[in-house]
Amino acid sequence: MTIAPDDERQGTLLYQQMRDVVQRLEDTVPGKIEITKEGLVHDMTAPVGPHELTALRVRKRMEKVMPDELVxxxxxxxxEDDSEGILRLPDIMVIAEADMEVPxxxxxxxxxxxxxxxxxxNPDNDWVSKMRDYPLVxxxxxxxxxxxxxxxxxxxxIHQTPEGPRYATRKDFLYGEDVTIADWTISTEGLPRYA
Structure with missing residues (x-):
């Protein structure tokens, strides 16, 4: 679903309706529901062991090298950016602890x-939709x-393109190599794979 710029009021109403649906469903359906520029995305399966173990190991490695005021x-x-109509739940958010003190x-x-x-x-959610939504917000x-x-x-x-903001630089890595995220470099050794 795409909302034209002159439909701003209608877009705001539609986003609020989708937000209400997400709130009603979040405790009753498995997986995770997010709102993208195209509408609702439902990742129906709960995260499996390798997914959660990867998130845990990356989080712990990041926190070892970051300043104490960051998590x-x-x-x-x-x-959430309601002006863009986007609601996402990243697996890991690098953020200042002070910026978490919000309702x-x-x-x-x-x-x-x-x-x-x-x-x-649902790999396209991470490789396509979030690749578009994250620079936009x-x-x-x-x-x-x-x-x-x-x-x-x-x-x-992030830079402007005719399609909207996009990431200009992409650095690929293989598991086993060191990777730099923002200002911090961590190892990717020992990260699990799906069987």
Whole structure:
């Protein structure tokens, strides 16, 4: 679904309706529901062991090298930009602890980085939709870890294109190599793969 700029009021109403649906369903359906520029995305399967273990190991490795006032947060709340009609829940959010002291959703522009572990059931959500949505809401660094292939990428340097803001730089990596996310370098040794 695409909303034309002159349909701003209708777009705001539609976004609020989708937001209400997400709130009603979040405790009653498995998986995770997010709102993208195209509409609702439902990742129906709950994260499996390799997904969660990757998130845990990356989070712990990031927090070892970051300053104390920053965290690699996993869990709720989500990040929301209602002006763009986007509600996302990154697997890991690198954010200042002070920026977490807000009621409700985090402002995506306060994130230093978003890290996603690719879902086996819906890889396009991470490789396509979030690649479009994260620069649109101002997240300066987007890192993807893909347990399906043992690869990943870090996207940086948001710039304007005819299609809207996009990341200008992409650095691919293989599991086993060191990877730099924002200002911090971590090892990808020992990250699990999907069987």
């Amino acid at each position: 690699a947060h996993t869990g709720s709340p989500d990040v 409700g959703s985090f402002d995506p522009r306060t994130l230093i980085a978003a890290v996603e572990i690719v879902s086996r059931s 101002g997240i300066p660094v987007y890192a993807i870890f893909d347990p399906r292939t043992g690869t990943g990428a870090v996207m940086t340097e």
